[in-house]
Every structure is written in structure tokens, then in C-alpha cells.
Amino acid sequence: MVGNRDYQRAVEDGRRNQEVKVLIQNWCGHARIEKFGGTGMIEKITGFPIGNHSMGCDHAPPARMATRLLEDAALDFYDHNCVGCKLRHPLRLPNLVQVVLERDRKKAEWEADKTRTEKALNDAFDSRQRIRDGLRLxxxxxxxxxxxxxxxxxxxxxxxxxxxxxxxxxxxxxxxxxxxxxxxxxxxxxxxxxxxxxxxxxxxxxxxxxxxxxxxxxxxxxxxxxxxxxxxxxxxxxxxxKEEQVGAAVKSLCFYAAPPRNQFDFSEPERHPEPLQALAVMFAKPVEKALDTLIGSRVAKDVSVAARVMHLLYVDVTFPVGLVRGLAAKLVRIDTLLDSDRDSEIDGIALDLSRALVSAFHADDQQVDTLLANYYTSASSIGEARIAGVYSDLLRLPQSRFDSEEPILNLKPYGTALRRILQWASVSQNTEVLKEVHEALRHFPDQLAPVVTEQIEFLLGTAALVDQALQNLMDSKIAPEDADNFLAHLERDSKIQQVAGLRAAILEWVSSAAAVNSIAADNFISFINSDVPWPEQFRSALVKALPPLMKTGASVNAVLPYLYGALVGESALVRMAGARALQELRSSRVKDLPSLVHDAFLLLLADPIKGVHQSAVNTLTRISLPEEYGRQINLRLLNIFEAYSQSIGEDAEFLVTCVDLLVSRLHKDVSALAKWGPIFIAVLLNLDAATVLRRSHLWMLKRLIHVEGFPDLLLRLLQYAREVEHHDEELVTLLRELPESGVQLIQDKLANFCQDLAFGRVLGAACIEVLTAADAWDAAVEVANQSHQSLGDSIQMKVRKQYAELTLLATKLEQHLAKGAVPEALECSDKWHRVLRGIQKSRGNQ
Incomplete structure (x- = not known):
């Protein structure tokens, strides 16, 4: 996401680029501005040329660089191409010369400074030389x-x-x-x-x-x-x-102890904390005062380095309260207490501060938690999120330890952090705070199972409160004045998804802890089997949280009644959740389930509720039932396919999923595929090409490659890919694998399709390749000729056009040989070698 600082800097760069663009246009009628890359949202809104741009001209080679600031690329192009150019067509003033003169003025100033510096260095050297001459006596x-x-x-x-x-x-x-x-x-x-x-x-x-x-x-x-x-x-x-020497030395020793990481090198820089640690032991108060000064600085690097050394200085000891307070105050108001024009830099320093507070939290969780909670109550919305980020980092930071088998000796800080973020999850309306809470709970570390077991009732209660908040949010209405405001609806939907995701994350932690801890398992199973009449959306969330728990036969048997009840229950929402719970299980685990569960799942495929049978179909893309259910599944899938193919509407993507699933299940049955394959092709031809290509359906298309009508489908997909300027290597691969009979059926259409492939060399070469392989020589020559003619005669296109001519001559050569026209073939061969020598000569000159 682009923050306010990055936005303002981008606008300023775009405004300057616009000024330089006008100067370039005034400089020469042949000059133009070329964009490298796509158009961003800020550029679209402001109309300024933002991003990498370069200067170009038909009478010059391509630009050597494209830069964020256009004037840099323009000056490089001017120096290498415009100086001494006899084809310049001047238009008006002011022009690019203004930028050139400014560059030359700064260069002259730099040269003068360099001369003065060299003179001062020479004078100093002469002075030292006189001293050494005296020592030689x-x-x-x-x-x-x-x-x-x-x-x-x-x-x-x-x-x-x-x-x-x-x-x-x-x-x-x-x-x-x-x-x-x-x-x-x-x-x-x-x-x-x-x-x-x-x-x-x-x-x-x-x-x-x-x-x-x-x-x-x-x-x-x-x-x-x-x-x-x-x-x-x-x-x-x-x-x-001496104590008075300490304060001035702390900053440099901080950089020596914890140097910043090189942004182009992901390895950790070598650290040397010993001098700073020794100084902190001998002069605790002066070092603490110097660190507090660095933290209070408005200079980004000073704040960052002070935060980075905290965990090196205070190892397994309580942090000084003053430093913790300084870290927290800086973190809460970092956006106003730091001089920086880059949001990424602000976020990076906030992360350093957060990690320093995490270290303090490990040393004394109660003291730091109380202090952070106090700052949270008076913080702005972004400050609240920064404080919540400390707790999120605490629960996420030591993932390398979580991935190992080493136990965590002190779980108390994690328990304190978990209680605090669960409290915020149940009461906060700040979307950024909820985002941090969700990030903290996104992945469950097995080593925290004892903490979750201890607080499992708190977790389940929080999940219920979050569910109620979700229900209130879904019941809320858009204000009448925002009824037609797309962004208001989008924001509401985003908030609903965020709260629903948070509820799912909390329940997943409970289920994951239950999978590795028997006490947690007993508590969770007792909770889901209780007689409490939970709302159906909460019951569906509980069902979807079951897969992590269903890892052993005992746990499966314990939750099986609840899962079976969900699959055959009255609530469509809960039945959908049951299907999705099965989707998260491995196929081997699903096959081991009792036949009652398999029978219940079959009923979902015949369920009249759209969401239920669609969930069941999506589940089948991930799991397999025992073989004896294969025929029944195929029949029900075909029934769903026939029903949806009658009236596609907004379910086009689901229909493609059905076709993909049916093709994968029927492709080994030659008779079935012969019967249904053309029908699948006909339906896919009626769908929007973007829908067919939205997901990767390469295997489906490969299995249909020999089916009648597939060449027309492939050509339609290729046409769409060209219209949206999207090169799809998978489609090119399918084109190359197309049978000769299929190529012959669409050779004229393929030739027409290739009329404008100036920037589609790979696709054009593939078309020529398949046409020649199918003996469609006239169409292949036509495509090669179109590819050659579509390229302009400019200097930039010279080499590419020569290569296109090689392809054209090679295609004609094969055509003449196939027809037995030897003289014409020899003539093409001579031309081919002449063009090749010309390419080698021009490339050699470059």
C-alpha cells in the first residue's frame, strides 16, 4: 500500500517529469517520451508521467536507460545522440538545453569544489612532509x-x-x-x-x-x-x-554492535557488541541517557540503530523503564516524531522499535504490557496498530524456534501477549489493530500449545464475541447517502472478510492446540458437542475449524458425530462448512472415514441449495472418495453440469470448474470423453475467454486437445490473450501440440489471426511452426510475411526486421522444397545467407 509520504514524493517526481517532458518536446520534433513498464494508479489519477521513462527518437539507437526521474535518462540520451545531430528539428523555447545548462553548472561547481579540496589536501600533505623532514634530522x-x-x-x-x-x-x-x-x-x-x-x-x-x-x-x-x-x-x-567521553561514543558503538543490513544482501552483517556492552556495564546511566537521546532523535538512522542494540545490551535483564517508555512513545508517534519522506523507512524503523519492545517484553512482560496498554488507550488509530504490532511480532518473531523441536523455557510472555490481543480482538473497531491480531494468529506454533490450552476458554469466548461482531456488521446498513458509493460497499465487504478471517484464525489456534494437547482436545470437543444453541454461522465456523484436529483416529472418532451432523443438518451454511472441512483433509484421511460420511457427502452433490453443491464440487477438486462411489459422483457431476450449462450467468467460473473436474474423471474413458468432450468444448466456447483462463486449466485443455472443436476454442483463447496483451506460454504450448488435422482445419483463421504480431514473436514463430508441420505452406508463408511487414523500418526495429526476414526466407525455402521447386529454393537460400551476413555485420559494428 502507498502511504502519504510515498504518494507525495511520486506526485513531485511526476510533476518534475512533466516539466522535463515539455522541454524535450520543445527541443526536437523527432524526440518522444517512452514509458518502461505499466501505468500505476497515481499516474492514472494525476496524469503525470510517473515511473521509469526514457527519451527516444527514430533516428537514434534505443535509449540506454529508463529512470524514475526523466531528466537523468534525457541527459544520457542527449549526450550520446543529440550532440552534433544534423537531423534535429527545433520547435520552441525553453527546451532541453535548460536542463543541460543546469547540469553543466552543477558539474562546474563540483569541479571547483574538487579543485579546492585537492589543494587543501596537497597543502596538508606538504605540512606533514615538513614534519617528517624534521624527524629525519x-x-x-x-x-x-x-x-x-x-x-x-x-x-x-x-x-x-x-x-x-x-x-x-x-x-x-x-x-x-x-x-x-x-x-x-x-x-x-x-x-x-x-x-x-x-x-x-x-x-x-x-x-x-x-x-x-x-x-x-x-x-x-x-x-x-x-x-x-x-x-x-x-x-x-x-x-x-572518563564518564564525559561516553555519551559521544555510544552512537558509533551502536552501529558497530548492530550495523544496518544491506538492502541488496540478505545475510546478517557481522556484529561486534562487546565494546558497547562493556561500556554499558561500567557506565550504565550515561549509556542509558545516550540511548534515550538517540531514540528521541528525529534522524531515522539514529532511532533505528538504538532500537537494534537493545536486545544486545539487556540480555535476560529488565530494561530500564525510561528506555521502554521512550521506545513506546516513539513507536506510537513515529509518523510525527521522525524526519523522513519515505513510508517504507518509517515502517522499517517502527519494526526495529517493535522488536526492541519485544525484547523488553521477554525480560519483564507484566511491566511492559502495562506500559504499552497505557499508551494504547491514548494513541491514534495508527498508534494503536503500532502497539498491537508489538504483540503480533512477539507471537510471530521466533518462528525459527517454533519450527524446531526445542521447547520454549519461558512461556509466560506469550500468555500475556495472547490475552492482550484477544482482548483487543473482541472490542476494537480499528481495522489496522484487527489486522495485526490476525497476523499474530495466522500461523500456529506447536510450542505454544500449553499457552493455548491454559487460555482455551478465553479463546473460544473471544471467537464467540467476534462472531457476534461479525453478525452485527453483516446486519448493518449502508448509509443512504452512500447507497451508490462503490467504495463504501467495498469497505464494508472488506471489513466483513477481515472479521470472519479473524474468527477463523482464533478457532484454528484452538483446533491446532487440540491436535497436539489432549487437555485442549477434550475442552474443544466438549465445547462443540455442548447443547448451547450457537448461531448457524458460528456453528459453520466451528465445523470449518475441525481439520487440524482430525489428525488421529481417536480425534476423528471424537468429532465424527458433529461432522456427520453438519453434513446432514438443516442449515445450508453448516452443510457448506462440512464440505469445506472435508476439503482440508487429505484424500487418504477422507477414504478412511466411515461410509456414512461418504454417503452424506454424496447427498451434498444433489443438494438443491446452490452454495452447498458448489462447495461439494470444489471439495472434489481436492479429495477423492473410494472407487465404489466413482459412478455415482460422475452422474451427479454431469447433472450439475447440464443444469448450469442451460443458464450460465454469474456461475461461469463454477461451470469451468465442473468441466475441469469431469474431464479429469472421464479422460481415461474413451467412449465417455467422445460423447461429452464436444459438449464440453461447445460450452467453453460460449463462456468468456477470461473466465476459462482465470485459473490454470492447462491439464483440462491438454486432455481435450484431440476433441472435435478444440482448435476453434484454442484460437479463441489466443485471440483473447492478444487483445489483453497477455502472453500465455501455456497456450503457445497447446498450439505446438495441436494435431496436424486440427491445424489444417483452422489454417486460414490462424493466418488471419497472425496479421498483427509485431510484438508477439514467440506466438508468431509457433504459428509458423505448426503450419509448416501440417504442410499448410501458403498459410505459413503468409504468417511469416505478415510478421515481417508489421515491423517498421526504424533504427530500433532494424535487427528485428532482419531476423523476421530470415524466418520468412526459411519458410519460403521449405515451401519450395516441398513443391520440388529447386531453383526458387536455391534463390531463397542465397538471400537468406546475404541477410544473415548483414545482421552479423551490423551487430558487429554495434
Whole structure:
């Protein structure tokens, strides 16, 4: 979903692109704007060119790039094609030159800055050189050699030069005179980055002035440089660190402890938390204050790194209350307390804050839960969702542990989190909060079965309350002023689906816990077998929640009476739920059910209620009944097919499902398929092609490939795919597999279909291939000629048109050989080789 910040940035980019578009159009009458990719909703609404665009011209090669900001692609095209162009057709002012001059001005400023920077660097180098010249006076040969090594490092900045100096410090420390040691200290204190790492490493081996060494290390840490050696010095001489040095060093040590992940590399970056941990032990209050300052910052990176280090600093200990409060306050109001123009960045930092609070929750769930609940009561709707997200992350975050067999030692935080989100699920009207609750319950971890067992009555009661909320929502009316408002109806339907999904997720947790815990199983079975007159929609939800529980013979036997009662009950909604419950079981499990259940399912196929027999048919696409029921199932499916084929209406997609199911069941019966296959084809021809292609029905179409009328159906599907500019590889595969007799029947229609395939090379090649295989030479040549003629004579199309000509000549060659016209075939062969040489020459020049 696009947030407000991303929307505004997209609009600003589009507005700038519109300005550049006008400048390009004014620049040259041949220039045009080419779009790369589709048209988004924001572009459709505003009319601005948003997305990747490039500049194009018929007199130039294709653009080398398409960019989000059009001016970048336009400048690249201008530099490579427009400079010195003699075909330019200028129109009006202002034009693209305005953008070019602005680019050149910025480039000149950059060159001037670069010159000034180089001069300053050269002056600094000369100053250091004078200092080294002074150190050479009266220096011994080894000392002079060391000074030369330092100068080489200053000149080359290579690792080899640094390692040579370090080797001298390790093997011959006596070479480092007092003056040289002082020089190294001065380099570090002057923040000479080219030498500071090497100097610190040497000083850690040479100097006895540890207080000054620690001060230099803290200085480098505060500047964010040389963190590896500076961190080692800090840990080794922690007692010499001064409290006033701590605050400035915490930020850099946070990045060293928990560096941000590279967005192009999914591997975890290497972490080094030891220096920060040591500092936090010795100076707890200053570190806490510095972290609180980072959390309160408006800079996105500062907030993110502070949140990321929390679980590294406070391992199995209670978080400082001030930090927890700061994390929660920042999370609730992050949209206003952070300077960022990207919603994705806001969401990423919110996730970091949430995970930090999850760590705090593990350390002291009661304290953090109380604090978060207090913030929740006064938060905005988006703030409520952010707080709910903490609980959702807590229940979803350790999925790697849930996937393993390792038990969770402390389940108490999970129980606290589950109680809280269930409370919100039953009372909240905030759709974003309900979304977070649903996300938390989307997957059930077996290790939480004891927690669910302990709170199973709370879960079932919450499910009942959510069901009542769902009923109230379904009974609610759209306001009269919104009766014709499509979005109001869409929002209401979306809310209904959301609440229904939440109810299903809660019941699935109960059923899943019952599958692995006998106490939970007894409680759930007692609940569904109780005499409480639940509403039929809640009873249907209970039935649909049964499959996770039905994993063992004992549990199946325990719920079988309830399942059987659902299949034969009075309520159509509950019967539908019974069919869907069977759909979630494996075929082997369904076959093991008693015959009474199979007989009850057969009754569903003859049920007069549309939703019931449609659910039964959809169930048959997933499961198989014992073989002795095959004939009865086929007869009832054929009855349903005949009934729906008389009046299709809004049930077209279900009718395709029926055909698919019948074809899969009858394709091995040659006589049955011969009888019903043409009827299936006739019905599919009357359906909208989009409905036939909406789902993947490749196997159905493959099994009908030899049936009378199938070539016409395939051609119709291909025509639709071309109309909507959708390339379907499955349809091309079917075309290639079409029998020769089928191709011959539609060869003229296929030739007409291929009249405009300039951008359908794969489909055009497939048509030529099948036509030549069926000896339909005239039609194949016609298709190849149309493909060649449909391509323009522009520079961009030159190579493609040459390849299309190769295909045309090859097709004519085969045609002449088939007719025995050898001279004409030799002439085509000569032309083919000439065109090929031309392609090789032009591609070589490029």
C-alpha cells in the first residue's frame, strides 16, 4: 500500500517529469517520451508521467536507460545522440538545453569544489612532509626507514604499507623513538584518517601512556572511525575511560554492535557488541541517557540503530523503564516524531522499535504490557496498530524456534501477549489493530500449545464475541447517502472478510492446540458437542475449524458425530462448512472415514441449495472418495453440469470448474470423453475467454486437445490473450501440440489471426511452426510475411526486421522444397545467407 509520504514524493517526481517532458518536446520534433513498464494508479489519477521513462527518437539507437526521474535518462540520451545531430528539428523555447545548462553548472561547481579540496589536501600533505623532514634530522638508518614507510603510507594509502609499519612495531619496537610515538599520537588527535588505524594499532603495542591512548581511542570512536582497534583499546583499558567521553561514543558503538543490513544482501552483517556492552556495564546511566537521546532523535538512522542494540545490551535483564517508555512513545508517534519522506523507512524503523519492545517484553512482560496498554488507550488509530504490532511480532518473531523441536523455557510472555490481543480482538473497531491480531494468529506454533490450552476458554469466548461482531456488521446498513458509493460497499465487504478471517484464525489456534494437547482436545470437543444453541454461522465456523484436529483416529472418532451432523443438518451454511472441512483433509484421511460420511457427502452433490453443491464440487477438486462411489459422483457431476450449462450467468467460473473436474474423471474413458468432450468444448466456447483462463486449466485443455472443436476454442483463447496483451506460454504450448488435422482445419483463421504480431514473436514463430508441420505452406508463408511487414523500418526495429526476414526466407525455402521447386529454393537460400551476413555485420559494428 502507498502511504502519504510515498504518494507525495511520486506526485513531485511526476510533476518534475512533466516539466522535463515539455522541454524535450520543445527541443526536437523527432524526440518522444517512452514509458518502461505499466501505468500505476497515481499516474492514472494525476496524469503525470510517473515511473521509469526514457527519451527516444527514430533516428537514434534505443535509449540506454529508463529512470524514475526523466531528466537523468534525457541527459544520457542527449549526450550520446543529440550532440552534433544534423537531423534535429527545433520547435520552441525553453527546451532541453535548460536542463543541460543546469547540469553543466552543477558539474562546474563540483569541479571547483574538487579543485579546492585537492589543494587543501596537497597543502596538508606538504605540512606533514615538513614534519617528517624534521624527524629525519639526526635519525638513525632504521628510524629513517620507518619514516619513509610512514611517508609511503601517506602517499599510497595501501594495506601493504600499513602492514609494514605494524610489523616494525611488533618486531622492532625500539625503532619507534619518543618523537615518532608523539608523531603517531598527533596524527590520531588530528583525525588523519589515512593513518589513525595504523597509528592506534602501533600505539597499543608501544605506548605506556594508556590514559592518552584511551582518549585517542574514544576520540576515534566518537568520529565513527577505526572502531575495531579503538574498541579493543576501550575494552582493555575500560577503567581509564572518563564518564564525559561516553555519551559521544555510544552512537558509533551502536552501529558497530548492530550495523544496518544491506538492502541488496540478505545475510546478517557481522556484529561486534562487546565494546558497547562493556561500556554499558561500567557506565550504565550515561549509556542509558545516550540511548534515550538517540531514540528521541528525529534522524531515522539514529532511532533505528538504538532500537537494534537493545536486545544486545539487556540480555535476560529488565530494561530500564525510561528506555521502554521512550521506545513506546516513539513507536506510537513515529509518523510525527521522525524526519523522513519515505513510508517504507518509517515502517522499517517502527519494526526495529517493535522488536526492541519485544525484547523488553521477554525480560519483564507484566511491566511492559502495562506500559504499552497505557499508551494504547491514548494513541491514534495508527498508534494503536503500532502497539498491537508489538504483540503480533512477539507471537510471530521466533518462528525459527517454533519450527524446531526445542521447547520454549519461558512461556509466560506469550500468555500475556495472547490475552492482550484477544482482548483487543473482541472490542476494537480499528481495522489496522484487527489486522495485526490476525497476523499474530495466522500461523500456529506447536510450542505454544500449553499457552493455548491454559487460555482455551478465553479463546473460544473471544471467537464467540467476534462472531457476534461479525453478525452485527453483516446486519448493518449502508448509509443512504452512500447507497451508490462503490467504495463504501467495498469497505464494508472488506471489513466483513477481515472479521470472519479473524474468527477463523482464533478457532484454528484452538483446533491446532487440540491436535497436539489432549487437555485442549477434550475442552474443544466438549465445547462443540455442548447443547448451547450457537448461531448457524458460528456453528459453520466451528465445523470449518475441525481439520487440524482430525489428525488421529481417536480425534476423528471424537468429532465424527458433529461432522456427520453438519453434513446432514438443516442449515445450508453448516452443510457448506462440512464440505469445506472435508476439503482440508487429505484424500487418504477422507477414504478412511466411515461410509456414512461418504454417503452424506454424496447427498451434498444433489443438494438443491446452490452454495452447498458448489462447495461439494470444489471439495472434489481436492479429495477423492473410494472407487465404489466413482459412478455415482460422475452422474451427479454431469447433472450439475447440464443444469448450469442451460443458464450460465454469474456461475461461469463454477461451470469451468465442473468441466475441469469431469474431464479429469472421464479422460481415461474413451467412449465417455467422445460423447461429452464436444459438449464440453461447445460450452467453453460460449463462456468468456477470461473466465476459462482465470485459473490454470492447462491439464483440462491438454486432455481435450484431440476433441472435435478444440482448435476453434484454442484460437479463441489466443485471440483473447492478444487483445489483453497477455502472453500465455501455456497456450503457445497447446498450439505446438495441436494435431496436424486440427491445424489444417483452422489454417486460414490462424493466418488471419497472425496479421498483427509485431510484438508477439514467440506466438508468431509457433504459428509458423505448426503450419509448416501440417504442410499448410501458403498459410505459413503468409504468417511469416505478415510478421515481417508489421515491423517498421526504424533504427530500433532494424535487427528485428532482419531476423523476421530470415524466418520468412526459411519458410519460403521449405515451401519450395516441398513443391520440388529447386531453383526458387536455391534463390531463397542465397538471400537468406546475404541477410544473415548483414545482421552479423551490423551487430558487429554495434
Amino acid at each position: 639526526d635519525a638513525t638508518a632504521p628510524v629513517a626507514a620507518l619514516i619513509e614507510d610512514i611517508q609511503l603510507l601517506d602517499q599510497k594509502r595501501t594495506q601493504d604499507a600499513a602492514e609494514k609499519i605494524l610489523a616494525t612495531a611488533s618486531l622492532a619496537p625500539e625503532v619507534f623513538t619518543g618523537a615518532l610515538v608523539e608523531h603517531l599520537f598527533n596524527l590520531v588527535e588530528a583525525s588523519e584518517t589515512w593513518a589513525s588505524d595504523t597509528a592506534l594499532r602501533c600505539l597499543s603495542l608501544l605506548s605506556a601512556d594508556y590514559e592518552r591512548l584511551v582518549a585517542c581511542a574514544m576520540h576515534r570512536i566518537s568520529s565513527g572511525s577505526d572502531l575495531a582497534i579503538a574498541g579493543e583499546i576501550l575494552v582493555s583499558h575500560l577503567n581509564l575511560v
